[in-house]
Amino acid sequence: MAGSLVDVALPLPVYSTFTYSVEGPVPPAGTRVLVPFRREERIGWIVGAGSGAGLTRVRPILDILEGEPSVPPELLELSGWIADYYLAPLGMVLRTSLPSALSDSSRDYLTLVGKADDVGTPRERKLLAALGQGGAPRRVRTLRKALAMGSIWPEIRALATQGRICHQTVPPRDPPVRxxxxxxxxxxxxxxxxxxxxxxxxxxxxxxxxxxxxxxxxxxxxxxxxxxxxxxxxxxxxxxxxxxxxxxxxVLRDPFREEIRAEPKKLVPTRDQAAVLAALGEMLQEPNPPPALLHGVTGSGKTLVYIELLKEVVHNRNQGAIVLVPEIALTPQTVSRFRAHFGDDVAVLHSALSEGERFDAWRQLREGKKRIAVGARSAVFAPIPRLGAIVVDEEHDGSYKQSEGPRYQARDVAIVRAARVGALCLLGSATPSLESWQNAQIGKFRLFSLLNRVGGGALPPV
The missing domain is CATH 1.10.10 (Arc Repressor Mutant, subunit A)
Incomplete structure (x- = not known):
């Protein structure tokens, strides 16, 4: 076996990694690579050194797609924890944590040479007839689904050898740069x-x-x-x-670039809010602070606590932060409140962004050009270099659970990520989940309460 051996995680529903050989210096873990897999080429991520035990033949890596790993060590370890805890394939977790542009795979196209004829097996003639419709190159995956013949690679190899079709593999697209x-x-x-x-x-x-x-x-x-x-x-x-x-x-794509930044409202914390902020400030001084649960009734000013905490983390401590909100609450009004205070330091990650906008936001966060990520559950994977705090608003909300594979609970992932890097994780809710409330009662979480509405308003009778 020539070269060094590495283990590569592929975005497939398979609970194992695959061993490949690489010539020259071994890329660091987290690097994207292009590898052969069966009769296709796929993008995967190097996750460590390979042993090669029990292997008689190891295929080589086709290409190293980046000089700097797209998955930093901290997120690679977090993805490994998610894979173990939620019984999810590591490659699927890594694909979920990154912009889709970074996991685009190669594509195989077929073109008919000459005209379709009746020479060959029935399956070969059926493939030739499909290629003869329209004349444009056809993607192998699309053809396979349309023909409903199962694998058509034996026919492709036979016809390509005879020179009757042209088979071309288009490499993965580079991430979209505008x-x-x-x-x-x-x-x-x-x-x-x-x-x-x-x-x-x-x-x-x-x-x-x-x-x-x-x-x-x-x-x-x-x-x-x-x-x-x-x-x-x-x-x-x-x-x-x-x-x-x-x-x-x-040109970095920013969906909020044309918006006029609103002036932040000058609000003075109430006595209760100031007490909570003072306690959270002390927790930031701890090397490994436990999670904090902020139980605040509706209208008690939890958002002001979040903003003042982020000011301490970003402006005074020169660190980054993540704010998770339920998908339904990720409205322009919510985003504008954070942008009013932090301006272009805020990157928004949500499903309505185009592929290019999401990729640009991800890059700016990784490079430290933006230091606050606001988004739904997938924003828990934001590549913040010096993470100081994670805020999970409405932590009881069911939308933090990923219902499709790989399944995970973003609130719990936020708690684990913060603990691994020594950041503060603040959970906020007017109706905390039972598990968070129990953790606060037994001392695993620190409990803070805002039981009065700002301005002295009364809660409606129940």
Missing amino acids: THRVVRVMNWLSDLNDRENMFRRASRQREAYEALESSGGSAELAHLLHQGGFSRSVIRGLEDKGVVVLEDVE
Whole structure:
């Protein structure tokens, strides 16, 4: 067996990892790799060194897809705990914890060469006839479902060997990155004589150059063409003269970028809220604080406690935080309250985001450009580098349970993740779950209460 052996977790309903060989330096655990699996290629994650015991043949890794692991050690360990505790395949847990763009697999396409004929076995003729409809390349997975013949790989190999079909494997797509074209000044014409000589007979080029100059040396190509009124030939003329250069600049997708940030309301904590915040501040000083349960009646101001706690974690301690809310409560109003206080430090993770928006939010969190993740249950996997606190609002809500495989309870995962990194996990509810209440009664959780509504309002009679 040449090379080093590694164990790879694949996003399949299989409760084991698979051993592959890798040439050269062994990538760190958590790295995405492309591996052969049966007759396909799949994306998996290296989870550790492989032993190779009892194996007579080990297939090599086809490609290493990233230089830096997409799954940091802390999340890899957490995924391992979830797999053990909830009896879930590790590869499925890893796929759930990451944007879908990072687990896209390769695709096999078939194209008919020439025309379909009656030569070959009945199954081969049926496959050729399907390929002859339309003439465009057909994906193997789609064909297999349409033909309802089971595995069609024997026919594919036979027909490809005969040269009657063309089989092409398209590698996994790179994660979607959005760019726009930017015109940047490369040769500054500070001397007026040089400028006059350069634009003697090109007044529109001169105007375009001066527009770039006034905007700091760069501008979007679309802005110059539409708002500036310059033609593409004018910009091309500046390129040919070596005055400007066109570049593709990445644009991070943010669904809230166009929204006007509301001014935060200046609220002063009540005496009860201040007492809870003081106690939580002391818990943040502990190396491994236990979970805290905030039992607050409706209208008692639990959200203000969350926000003031996050201010301490993010602004004073320079750490990151996660706020979990039920899917039904993840409304623009909820998001705007956090954005009003923390602005662009907030990344929102929910099911309505496009694949690209979710990938961009995930990257900005991992790189520390955003330090607060607000979202439903899957946000518990947000890649916060220095996690200081996790808030679980309405911790009793049933939507924190993932009903499809891999199944998990996001509230409990939040408690375990916080304990593993020494962060504070704060659970809040007006009607705590029985298990959380019991844990508070026996001392596993610290219990705090807000029994009065802000402003002295009375609860409705029951």
